Amino acid sequence: MTERPVADFSAKPTLTGAKVVLRPFTEEDAPTMAEILRDPEVLLLTGSAGAPPLPDERLRSWYATRSEQTDRLDLAVVDRASGELVGEAVLNEWDERNRSCSFRTLIGPRGRDRGLGTETVRLITGYGFERLGLNRISLSVYAFNARARRAYEKAGFVAEGTEREALRHEDGWVDATTMSVLAREWAAHRGRPGD
Template sequence: MNLSPTIKGEKILLRKPIENDLNDFFKCGRNKELTRMYGGDTHDLQPLTMKDARIFIENILSNKLEWCVEYAGRCIGQARLTVSEDDYRARYAVGLFDPSVWGIGLGTEITQLVLQYAFEELQLHRVDLRVLAYNHRAIACYEKCGFVKEGVEREGAYIEDKFETDVMMSILDREYHVLRDNFVRMDVTN
């Protein structure tokens, strides 16, 4: 059962999936650059099927804190927090599957909204993530939101016949509280 609350920002709505999200995801198809940023193999990229789209939406529904990202009335991606309550921490992941919205700051707003929820509502101490070192756009977004690079896993991912490096990043509650006045404000409803 999905317990994700609805979180509203200035341009973004983080919410549970609705039926039309299936069509929004399907219309975008598979994107070679996005597949590469996720660490997937783009050599033999197959067309997206409606079954693939349904599995994508079902996976969002199956996670306790995962949202569809709505912008301008349509689903453009997803965001997720995987919380470890014992440690007061979470792993963050976000993906915008619609390339027409890349580079306009939506990733920053989404990340700010999720961090506000993590630190203000869930009272977490730490949020961390892993990102491929070649995903410069994502790294810049995370740094803008206060994430700090804390290490690398050198050549830990084998992608398209080549070893790639992951960057580990995190933000702590005290770092968030210094920055939060600059964040987009959120409105949370259940």
């Protein structure tokens, strides 16, 4: 079997869907991302509650350098209806030999409950398989983040196992579910397994 070579992550595409545009970050996105990253729900659902906020200068530097990274893909999630930056989508932890990487996304308060997350997952996952030649994309989702888990399942991610007590939260512990989707699964459903 001839396998397609895996491209590196140096190309930073713009991916356009019906509801969102995923585009490369710029330094000018830092203030909006700082606001999103301080949202209590974002902090909770990403497991960052209680962590000190990143200084503005560090955020400016971070988002200004995303396009320079050759081993990961960080894209801004823009709501097409409003033109507003509402979150981010990231392919990272690239394992070139095994043609796999991790995925994470976050959507701030202005982008929730309208299907933007599901479309974001489909767009970046499709890019990972169809353009980068990945074989596997995986993620981890906390048990209290049912909205994200639904979005991942709608895009074809399958639960693989439970990371027990993966997050300390308030006076207890929260499990996380490891999920993944494979290239052959994506080829069969293109991110719409229930259709």
